[in-house]
Amino acid sequence: MxxxxxxxxxxxxxxxxxxxxxxxxxxxxxxxxxxxxxxxxxxxxxxxxxxxxxxxxxxxxxxxxxxxxxxxxRLNSQLGVLTRTLALCQQSIVGVLALFVLVVTSYAVAGWALWGVNMEEYCTLGFAMSSSLQLLVGNANYDDMRQNNRILATMYFWSFLVLGLFLLLNFIIAILSDSFAKISGRAFTQTMEELLLRYYQNMRAFLRPDNVRRIFKGISSGNSEPKLIRSLIRQLEERLRLAGWQ
Structure with missing residues (x-):
């Protein structure tokens, strides 16, 4: 991509x-x-x-x-939430978006056929598409629609709201919310780029002069090296956590 x-x-x-x-x-x-x-x-x-x-x-x-x-x-776990969320739900959301486009297009064509002669909002197919999308956010000229076709206007308006807004848009929100919850819960595998970057950050912090001096000082004082390394790793993890690497 x-x-x-x-x-x-x-x-x-x-x-x-x-x-x-x-x-x-x-x-x-x-x-x-x-x-x-x-x-x-x-x-x-x-x-x-x-x-x-x-x-x-x-x-x-x-x-x-x-x-x-x-x-x-994407290199930051907090800032890369958007891209990871979209990458995780891309297969599920593509199908719902295709259905959403199909529903909007079909209702736009129907509105063009019903009110294309009498209403400026539906005089062309492009205007009808725009009016259909605006209807989903509450910007609809419902009075003029009913004045030109009372029965079909009611069926058109409410069926489109139920399909387009209450079902499909909420499906999209549910898919995104589920993927975001998984990303926030760290229920995903880190990419190779992130692993390499984290390894580089760990090595850079490990080879800092103060850490190297602390290791040699501990060895010269008789402390065991594995114990020092474990203590150093805990300190590094704490620093990385404070820096944003949770």
Whole structure:
């Protein structure tokens, strides 16, 4: 998944530079004078289209760049809760999300067919999809729906709420909650990256000068080395626990 995210980020980055250079070249060669001549300059539409494309690509690239930060927070057991939770429940949640998309799409098509002529919210399929999602968060024009089709509006409204909100969305929340509970309870196997990082932290703390001096001091005073090592390990674990390695 992270490789796909890196690839998408790189592609968006290249697209942004390409569109920006095209926009700059087109703007430099347009020779548009203000105020405009009596006729509208035809080059402005192309320049505006390139600029809007650059803005959209920059927006997508910004989101992808910040999402890449989740790749590095996995190294911390507290900050990596989100990525571990999603990784643990990905197989279960994909099926529920597919059902959710199917239900929303089917009700959007039905709303488009029922109220597409009389209501602006359902005049196109895209508007119908947006209105269906807004209905799940309580933003619904129920009075206009009933005014145009009293019987089917009631059936449409309540059946969609029961399927989309009370069942499917709560299924998604339940799956995420169960995975989060397992992650919080440490009911998962640590990845190789985490094990290597923890081993590096342990070795770095073990080889600190004060710890080495303490070992040699204990040996010279006659204390047994295994006892000293066990005591040192307990101290290291306490330090790591205070530092966040629980």
């Amino acid at each position: 992270w490789n796909i995210l890196e690839l998408a980020n790189l592609v968006c980055f290249i697209v942004v530079f390409g569109v920006r250079f095209a926009w700059m070249a087109k703007s430099s060669s347009s020779n548009v004078q203000f105020p405009f001549a009596p006729e509208y300059p035809p080059n402005l539409d192309t320049i505006q289209s390139l600029f809007n494309t650059m803005v959209v690509a920059n927006s997508v690239n910004t989101i992808l760049t910040f999402l890449k930060a989740l790749k590095y927070v």
